[in-house]
Amino acid sequence: MSDTSHRRERLRERTLTEIKDLARAQLVASGPSGISLRAIARDMGMTAAALYRYVPALDALVIELCTDLHNEVRIACEAARDADPDPDPVRRLLVMARELRRWALEHRPEATLIFGPPLPGVEQFHQQCDDLQCAGAQLGQIFVAPLLELWQAGRLPRVPHVDLDRLAGALPAHGELPIEVTAVFLTSWIRLYGVLAAELFGQLTWAATDTEPLFEAELAFFAAQVPPTAAAAAAPSAATLNESRPQDRPEPASL
């Protein structure tokens, strides 16, 4: 019956999660390159070949681990956002960004895996990631949402230095987002990623031992860019709520 076969499937899924749990334990213990099918099988009291009943290859296991971690950090950020009663989009962005950093520093090996360079063979993952369903995109998406709110409220920060026309030509097809929102998201996300990755990869050990002031400065800078709620109406150009607000972008400074 389907009932008993469900049992089988449940058993199968149970061992599969056991595999992934052990893989994560190895990731934590020995870094991304420390994940080993043979060691997992050893810990499970099995043969390495048996794992191939559950996982097509080591790369695929790492890829699955990557998506799981992406989802985990996204859920953590969502939880932090929902735990804060303040509905202000800026506040939400800051809360989520701090949670992102907290999670990354508390799970350095995991964060290194998903934010670092793709391991050989895992590159296909990042390339197949260009649809919104991808876990990585979903993580970014929860930061896009508050920006969209800001845009709808006419409070989107200006990004006068971004060549919007050129950027628009470099976006994937699924760009139903206003180009200004995309530009603000990308610049802010990149800065968030930069301070996080630099800390995570020890790129600043020679220059600074504590990068939290730099992280907080990045957040403060972003927050300062957002016009306050009251100023939305005080803006000279009519910033209506739901209409596309054409950004007045000055001539790009010749460099």
Next chain:
Amino acid sequence: MSDTSHRRERLRERTLTEIKDLARAQLVASGPSGISLRAIARDMGMTAAALYRYVPALDALVIELCTDLHNEVRIACEAARDADPDPDPVRRLLVMARELRRWALEHRPEATLIFGPPLPGVEQFHQQCDDLQCAGAQLGQIFVAPLLELWQAGRLPRVPHVDLDRLAGALPAHGELPIEVTAVFLTSWIRLYGVLAAELFGQLTWAATDTEPLFEAELAFFAAQVPPTAAAAAAPSAATLNESRPQDRPEPASL
């Protein structure tokens, strides 16, 4: 005689560079994890054990490769800087930053090795890197120099969102640099690193296919922050040339 022994040393150094060249070729071909002593020995027509006469371990070889690459990209940036006649520090910074990006994108595997997370066993390298002699610090240093020039000219951008007191407590001992210069360098360096690393590690493949507009926007933003030369005297507070210019930092916005 010392003459003949010098010949021996030269031979030794020649094979050592051959080893490193082959290691780099493997890095280019197969990524950081593709560097293999056995493959190097195979390419050289030798036994893997013979390589241990020249290199104590694989990790050490990778570390040496790292420092070589750090020096290479630094020299490339210096060359680009010196090729430009404009002595303006801002111009020099932009030229060097663009060269850094150009080098990284033209040598993606190498850039991934030095800008990505340290391989297990190579972490000690980044930790021993906290003295200025380190190649990584030297690379950063060539970006510090123009900032120091700007500071001396009273043109240093303000970083009102950085908690300078806390940052000062998180700096290594060798901080003979004014704290404002350090703050500007760190924030700018992190942003430069972020846009580069995000592109290098494919973190944005789902969001954008061409990140050059974002990179150029970061540069333009930095340049726009620097007060023009003429405005140095027009600044309200006396910005004398060589004196420490106490930065007027407003209350950090409560977030």
Next chain:
DNA sequence: CAGCGAAAGTAAACACCGTTCACTCAAATG
């Protein structure tokens, strides 16, 4: 309930990898 068939697991093998040890051989040194 017996038996069939699919799923799960095993053993062995292949081709790699880093590293070590004992050994040879040639070359530089005294």
Next chain:
DNA sequence: CATTTGAGTGAACGGTGTTTACTTTCGCTG
């Protein structure tokens, strides 16, 4: 010339991913 030093070899140990053929176990069905 004898000797010491350095370079290189070959084999081995333990580790890795992956495949193949084989065996066992367990659920379903006749």
